[in-house]
Amino acid sequence: MKKRGQGMATIMFGFGYGEGFPDHSIVSIEFEDESLLIRTAAADVGQGVLTVITQIAAEILKIDPDLIKISQGDTHLTKNSGSTSATRQTFFTGNAVKQAAEELLGKIYHYASLEFRSNHPELIVKDGHIFRHDDPENKLSYWQLAEIVSQKGEELKSEASFFPATDAPDAATGQADNVYVAYTFMTQKVEVEVDTVTGEVEVIEVNTAMDLGKAINPRNVEGQIEGGTVQGIGMALMEDQVIQNGITLNPDLTGYLVPTAMDSPHFKTSLIENEDADGPFGAKGVGEPSMIAAAPAVANAIHDAIGVRFYELPITPDKIKKALKDKIF
């Protein structure tokens, strides 16, 4: 017989290294040939940080995103951006790019005001050009301006470091004022179907509401939430590394199962844009928080479906069959 159940879980996640560890990201921006070059060591492992920082720089500098190039992850060319971990790159490198872009924009206004013999409020930037509001035809591209600046022996470029402080927790109490830079919150409700004969659990639907401050790229964020949640479902239902005497007995994907397309549920996702005061455009991290709620929500849904409470993951078919048998007899 197949029994349906619903379960819910709510999580909060403090991101960045936190706890007083030095945590920062350094970014520089300069003009190069026909493009704008952002130097960052932030590693894009698929989560989309390079897309996000391209959007941020394009937004601040009023420039076509296609003109932006990124020189990434080269110790010769880039400074420290910290690791792609701790759900931190959008917040840290996003902020560093925002600051560097703002500084560059300030310089563009400064040098252009000298060229146009005008005041900053009289100037307008649009599509990679700057001009006086009363004379839009007489405009300078950023690249033309960079050339003029270099002829003066100066440089039209910028660098910024985002380096927020956090507090180490008190050794005795574990408390501190500001342990992490910010927190992401998420609630998920899942619906499962439990086959009481085979013990198999199918996750039918996942409803997610995540307070992420601001979704700089909503589709990327959805992808992160879907991917993280399916990893969480894997932890809840199948992923089990069996170690005996220090040896992993299932070091392959036949013995260690991960979710396939067959295990992918339907998603309904609400992005709650409750802007964070310190995030770039209010954005917070979404990577790790997206996978935390799935396991408790699935366990709660299984309890709702068959009345059995599990305290150990993964909740495999054999555990469910045994529990149902113990419950009946």
Next chain:
Amino acid sequence: MKITLTVNDEKREVETSPTTRLLDILRDDLHFTGTKEGCGKGECGACTVIMNGKLVSSCLVLALQADGAEILTIEGLSKGDQLHPVQEAYIETGAVQCGFCTPGMILASKSLLDRIPDPDEQQIKRGLSGNICRCTGYTKIIEAVKLSARKLAGKGGEEDE
């Protein structure tokens, strides 16, 4: 030993050994590095290519078996700068994250759509079930296959490969 195989419509001769894997011939000898090695034992689908019209894990195909075969790798899907509709659909739906599974996933999608032009959700999931993706949760990949089906239907019989 020498084998002859057609890769992406081009006839190639390769000096190899009978026990060399098709995966290594493609990557090391012919430099089609779009084909990825994941598990190396036919479990993950990263090395998927289409051989004689069928989806295979190229890590499980030996050189001798590939002699005389027609192979399609991810590099053979686009025509010049013109992406295949399935590739377009993956980009438009955001179905790519780290990208490691993507070549195999796209070829599995194409193979499915060759067999079943208008698959339902369950057929899509089954068609992709031999390819593991750790990033996306598959949602947007399934969406991409649905979009691919619509794109291919819209273009009628033009897309023969």
